[in-house]
Amino acid sequence: MTTVAAKPATMAQAFGRALRDAMAADPSVHVLGEDVGTLGGVFRVTDGLAKEFGDARCTDTPLAEAGILGTAVGMAMYGLRPVVEMQFDAFAYPGFEQLISHVAKMRNRTRGAMPMPLTVRVPYGGGIGGVEHHSDSSEAYYMATPGLHVVTPATVADAYGLMRAAIASDDPVIVLEPKRLYWSKDSWNPEHPTDVEPIGRAVVRRTGSSATLITYGPSVPVCMEAAEAARAEGWDLEVVDLRSLVPFDDETVSASVRRTGRAVVVHESGGFGGPGGEIAARVTERCFHHLEAPVLRVAGFDIPYPPPMLERHHLPGVDRILDAVARLQWEAGS
Amino acid sequence: MTVMEQRDAYRPTPPPAWQPRTDPAPLLPDAEPFRVLGTDAAAKADARLLHQLYAEVVRGRRYNAQATALTKQGRLAVYPSSTGQEACEVAAALVLEERDWLFPSYRDTLAAVARGLDPVQALTLLRGDWHTGYDPREHRVAPLCTPLATQLPHAVGLAHAARLKGDDVVALAMVGDGGTSEGDFHEALNFAAVWQAPVVFLVQNNGFAISVPLDKQTAAPSLAHKAVGYGMPGRLVDGNDAAAVHEVLAEAVRHARGGGGPTLVEAITYRMEAHTNADDATRYRVDAEVDAWRDHDPILLLERELTDRGLLDEEGIRAVRDDAEKMAADLRERMNQDPVLDPMDLFRDVYAEQTTQLREQAAQLRAELDAEADGTDR
Numbered sequence: 001m002t003t004v005a006a007k008p009a010t011m012a013q014a015f016g017r018a019l020r021d022a023m024a025a026d027p028s029v030h031v032l033g034e035d036v037g038t039l040g041g042v043f044r045v046t047d048g049l050a051k052e053f054g055d056a057r058c059t060d061t062p063l064a065e066a067g068i069l070g071t072a073v074g075m076a077m078y079g080l081r082p083v084v085e086m087q088f089d090a091f092a093y094p095g096f097e098q099l100i101s102h103v104a105k106m107r108n109r110t111r112g113a114m115p116m117p118l119t120v121r122v123p124y125g126g127g128i129g130g131v132e133h134h135s136d137s138s139e140a141y142y143m144a145t146p147g148l149h150v151v152t153p154a155t156v157a158d159a160y161g162l163m164r165a166a167i168a169s170d171d172p173v174i175v176l177e178p179k180r181l182y183w184s185k186d187s188w189n190p191e192h193p194t195d196v197e198p199i200g201r202a203v204v205r206r207t208g209s210s211a212t213l214i215t216y217g218p219s220v221p222v223c224m225e226a227a228e229a230a231r232a233e234g235w236d237l238e239v240v241d242l243r244s245l246v247p248f249d250d251e252t253v254s255a256s257v258r259r260t261g262r263a264v265v266v267h268e269s270g271g272f273g274g275p276g277g278e279i280a281a282r283v284t285e286r287c288f289h290h291l292e293a294p295v296l297r298v299a300g301f302d303i304p305y306p307p308p309m310l311e312r313h314h315l316p317g318v319d320r321i322l323d324a325v326a327r328l329q330w331e332a333g334s
Numbered sequence: 335m336t337v338m339e340q341r342d343a344y345r346p347t348p349p350p351a352w353q354p355r356t357d358p359a360p361l362l363p364d365a366e367p368f369r370v371l372g373t374d375a376a377a378k379a380d381a382r383l384l385h386q387l388y389a390e391v392v393r394g395r396r397y398n399a400q401a402t403a404l405t406k407q408g409r410l411a412v413y414p415s416s417t418g419q420e421a422c423e424v425a426a427a428l429v430l431e432e433r434d435w436l437f438p439s440y441r442d443t444l445a446a447v448a449r450g451l452d453p454v455q456a457l458t459l460l461r462g463d464w465h466t467g468y469d470p471r472e473h474r475v476a477p478l479c480t481p482l483a484t485q486l487p488h489a490v491g492l493a494h495a496a497r498l499k500g501d502d503v504v505a506l507a508m509v510g511d512g513g514t515s516e517g518d519f520h521e522a523l524n525f526a527a528v529w530q531a532p533v534v535f536l537v538q539n540n541g542f543a544i545s546v547p548l549d550k551q552t553a554a555p556s557l558a559h560k561a562v563g564y565g566m567p568g569r570l571v572d573g574n575d576a577a578a579v580h581e582v583l584a585e586a587v588r589h590a591r592g593g594g595g596p597t598l599v600e601a602i603t604y605r606m607e608a609h610t611n612a613d614d615a616t617r618y619r620v621d622a623e624v625d626a627w628r629d630h631d632p633i634l635l636l637e638r639e640l641t642d643r644g645l646l647d648e649e650g651i652r653a654v655r656d657d658a659e660k661m662a663a664d665l666r667e668r669m670n671q672d673p674v675l676d677p678m679d680l681f682r683d684v685y686a687e688q689t690t691q692l693r694e695q696a697a698q699l700r701a702e703l704d705a706e707a708d709g710t711d712r
């Protein structure tokens with residue numbers, strides 16, 4: 001057998017390894033998108049796939065997001081499992097019609113006769129100094145569309161596991177790939193890729209007793225850092241990494257909040273109409289009697305994604321998280 | 335060196351002369367739409383095929399009338415009639431082999447029925463009891479598509495996938511004149527041509543997109559001309575001439591099946607009824623225009639051809655009409671039965687496996703339904 005991408009160590013390589021292993025395991029898996037072939041994708045996630053599997057299975061398409069998603073629908077109708085790449089978060093928007101009207105609904109409108117085993121890879125989020133249209137957090141749009149699964153890994157191991165699970169799923173899965181973490185490494189052993197994670201489970205990344213930080217994707221490392229920093233101020237923070245936004249793991253999240261009695265939701269997309277509002281409402285509905293304080297949100301500002309030289313003011317950082325944690329010392333009437 | 339001399343020294347060599355990648359001449363549609371009925375070409379047409387087309391077109395007309403009547407009785411939520419366009423609908427269905435796929439738009443119920451779908455199941459979307467009433471894989475008919483032109487890239491993807499698997503399957507995708515202005519039309523044609531996918535695009539140019547006439551839709555010499563820019567042949571055909579539509583589509587299907595790639599066919603036809611039963615066509619067109627098209631009715635053209643050639647007599651006409659009448663009576667009777675719906679189906683088939691959230695919501699609805707049944711609801 002061919003040896004692959006030497007030693008996957010970064011998150012980008014783990015995504016690539018997952019694609020490669022999925023293609024090797026199942027000939028119906030096809031990768032398509034802009035520049036995914038010869039170039040290996042602008043983030044090199046698909047590097048080597050065209051060479052190993054040929055350009056019929058890893059295909060450079062014309063530059064057309066609706067066309068990519070729309071043809072992928074037809075391919076799935078004929079029994080293939082397409083994995084499409086949207087080059088950047090904000091460039092997926094021309095394909096929304098296909099995504100919302102067909103990808104998400106095909107199973108339901110055909111009463112189960114026509115599933116859509118289609119994976120949509122979307123590099124998303126900021127923090128890489130991109131110019132405008134290269135840093136959007138588009139998760140709320142996908143979450144608001146019934147029929148789609150939405151996952152977003154924060155670790156190298158999860159990048160592999162969730163991608164394999166997404167491709168194996170008989171439903172369409174949006175894999176939000178945190179661009180900021182593409183080059184992050186962790187202790188993942190590339191020789192023995194982890195088992196496929198079931199989609200829909202959150203994980204406690206750090207146990208704690210005084211409050212829960214609920215977060216996902218690019219904000220997970222930031223929350224881990226904040227939790228370390230909070231120790232000095234006497235806070236023992238628990239960090240829950242959602243991993244899957246749809247379906248949502250109410251159980252893990254509620255169990256954590258019931259234990260700690262306090263919660264802050266952290267994400268970099270805007271707060272108004274953003275995922276945090278939904279999460280805070282769910283937590284409140286389920287844990288009201290356990291809560292010592294309102295569920296707070298630390299989110300990006302409700303602004304178009306700012307220019308690179310200003311993005312650090314927009315992205316929730318450790319200090320903003322610690323400020324919110326301090327506000328959890330809630331007293332009635334305050 | 336002066337600045338000007340420097341500039342001249344660095345002037346790059348001009349690029350090589352422009353060469354078209356494909357000679358556009360054979361791709362261009364003929365100036366006149368292709369016709370068979372009433373021309374010398376008709377003599378070569380297969381009599382059995384003409385008869386079949388005739389019977390199907392008559393059935394189609396009756397089907398359209400019956401479905402429209404059902405909207406008046408509140409049995410159908412809406413019906414976009416294809417009266418006047420039956421030749422296109424029927425030819426599109428008959429030209430395909432069993433293994434091929436049809437990708438209809440919302441107006442193409444008739445094509446789906448002509449392909450063999452149960453007429454009641456084909457009306458599920460328009461009746462409002464579910465979105466798609468049939469298993470698309472069983473008949474190889476994609477769900478009737480409401481958003482304009484979005485089914486076209488699906489046809490391309492499916493045809494492409496079939497070819498990758500080594501199956502000689504062709505996809506035929508139908509779209510209206512208005513739909514050709516959508517971005518998905520462009521993207522689908524471009525993908526199909528680049529991939530040489532075995533697809534046939536059939537544009538039914540029926541004069542209007544709801545109220546907007548063709549000259550406000552496009553400045554192209556014809557919609558078939560649009561093909562040339564993508565590098566595929568464009569063909570113009572008289573859309574009321576069933577034999578001509580069949581022949582042009584059959585040729586395009588052969589071409590696609592043989593590896594020749596996609597074709598764009600524009601069928602020039604006319605929508606005789608309003609856009610749907612809910613539309614008022616008098617606001618945007620005059621009766622004289624509609625009347626002019628009556629002399630070019632698809633049934634009339636076939637009937638004239640067949641009777642002139644002694645292939646059809648009064649009795650034959652009556653037999654075909656009786657058959658259509660039977661189909662209509664059956665449709666009427668079955669549509670007059672109330673569909674049995676289970677509200678719990680709302681939560682089925684959203685995902686392969688229900689999410690916890692959907693399970694909770696299903697339980698909520700179950701409780702509401704039980705309370706309703708017990709008379710204990712508030």
Ligand SMILES: Cc1ncc(C[n+]2csc(CCOP(=O)(O)OP(=O)(O)O)c2C)c(N)n1
Pocket residue numbers: 441480481482509510511512513514540542543544605609
């Ligand atoms: C994307 C989209 N925009 C608008 C509509 C609303 N709409 C339904 S039919 C129609 C006109 C379509 O005209 P045409 O493509 O010529 O097809 P025809 O109705 O003549 O068969 C419009 C605007 C729609 N269905 N989809």
